[in-house]
Amino acid sequence: MxxxxxxxxxxxxxxxxxxxxxxxxxxxxxxxxxxxxxxxxxxxxxxxxxxxxxxxxxxxxxxxxxxxxxxxxxxxxxxxxxxxxxxxxxxxxxxxxxxxxxxxxxxxxxxxxxxxxxxLEIKDMSQKIKLITLEDTRFLHCNIKTLNLLPNVIAAQKTEEAGCQEGIFHRGDRVTECAHSNVSIIKDGIFKTAPADNLILPGIARAHIIKMCKKFDIPVNETPFTLKELMDADEVIVTSSGQFCMVACEIDGKPVGGRASEIVKKLQDALLDEFLEETK
CATH class of the missing domain: 3.30.470.10 (Aminotransferase class 4, branched-chain amino acid transferase, N-terminal domain)
Incomplete structure (x- = not known):
């Protein structure tokens, strides 16, 4: 079939x-x-x-x-x-x-x-993506992978109309996650990602990239980060099951990242190798 x-x-x-x-x-x-x-x-x-x-x-x-x-x-x-x-x-x-x-x-x-x-094939991690930020108006059980996805649908449409590939949700100044993915940052050699509380879905790809960070002795900080930290990050990384480690080049029309490419490449190569090994 x-x-x-x-x-x-x-x-x-x-x-x-x-x-x-x-x-x-x-x-x-x-x-x-x-x-x-x-x-x-x-x-x-x-x-x-x-x-x-x-x-x-x-x-x-x-x-x-x-x-x-x-x-x-x-x-x-x-x-x-x-x-x-x-x-x-x-x-x-x-x-x-x-x-x-x-x-x-x-x-x-x-x-x-x-x-x-x-x-469908997994995403090509060599391609950089453009993002926009959106106020997170979803309910308070984002940790449940529920079928009630209307806020995500609206966000996806706004993202497409903006000519971008993903939308980053925030509640006030706190960054939570994306419409279809988790979002993390690298700053000063530290991988920072939102805590797995009720405001984000604990992504499987997120768990795998954290595992790879620990394998390479890259410090991991699972605490909330702000919109300012997002825009000032050395790299902004989007993770999901089909895009293990995608790097952002633009958020809301402003250039971001590009300052920790060696760390990113190490993580991307390791994640792709893991996928190829498990599915060979």
Whole structure:
């Protein structure tokens, strides 16, 4: 298949799949998701993504109808059905299907599992990106990878209209994260990234770059940083599952970074090597 959609045991081309109108995702975005990439039909960092997925569901009291091992086995089986070995691997769980009602359905209603697979390669980390800053108007549970993404959609549209590749959220003067990614800075040889509190999603790529910093004895500071620190940083780095370590060259039309390229290259090479090794 060129791509694949899956819903509760049934699968077909994504464009051929149909979903019940009463799936709670339609009315409430009542569910959580996770995503990563595969190469050679091998899924990257699957254990970590599955752990985060189950954590997000647990925080919303959604009971996933599979064990972790069962869901991993299902995803590994599904990626082999898509022709391309390089895929975007996405899955979500919604609370179930029932007549519209804000309160949770009864315990007899089972959660729904979705999987979407499509050919896609990871980003080329040699390309620098342009960013804009946006006031963070999302709710206070950003640590849950919820399907309620309307603020992120609006931010993505503003970013595109500005001719940029990503938007950086801030609450007042505190930088939180990006619309689709985590954002970190390098200053005076120190890697600084926002703490994994309720205002950011604890990114898997963020965890991997922190691990690489520690491997290379690059100091890591997980405390809040400000918009001024962002603009004055030696480098501004955006991380996500498909773009392990992208470097910014511009924020709000002003040039940034470019003063710690050796550190960046070391991290990029190490992260790419890790990906290639795990998915060979």
């Amino acid at each position: 060129k791509n694949l959609g899956y819903y509760n045991g049934e699968y077909d081309l994504i464009e051929s799949m149909k979903i019940p109108m009463n799936d709670r995702v339609c009315y409430f975005g009542d569910g959580v998701y996770d995503a990563t990439y595969s190469r050679n039909h091998n899924i990257f960092a699957l254990d970590e993504h599955i752990d985060r997925f189950f954590n997000s569901a647990g925080l919303l009291q959604i009971k996933i109808p599979y064990t972790k091992d069962e869901l991993k086995a299902l995803l590994k089986e599904m990626v082999k059905k898509v022709d391309s070995g390089e895929q975007f691997v996405y899955w979500q769980v919604t609370r179930g299907t029932g007549m519209r009602n804000h309160a949770f359905p009864g315990e007899d209603v089972k959660a729904n599992i979705w999987i979407i697979l499509k050919p």
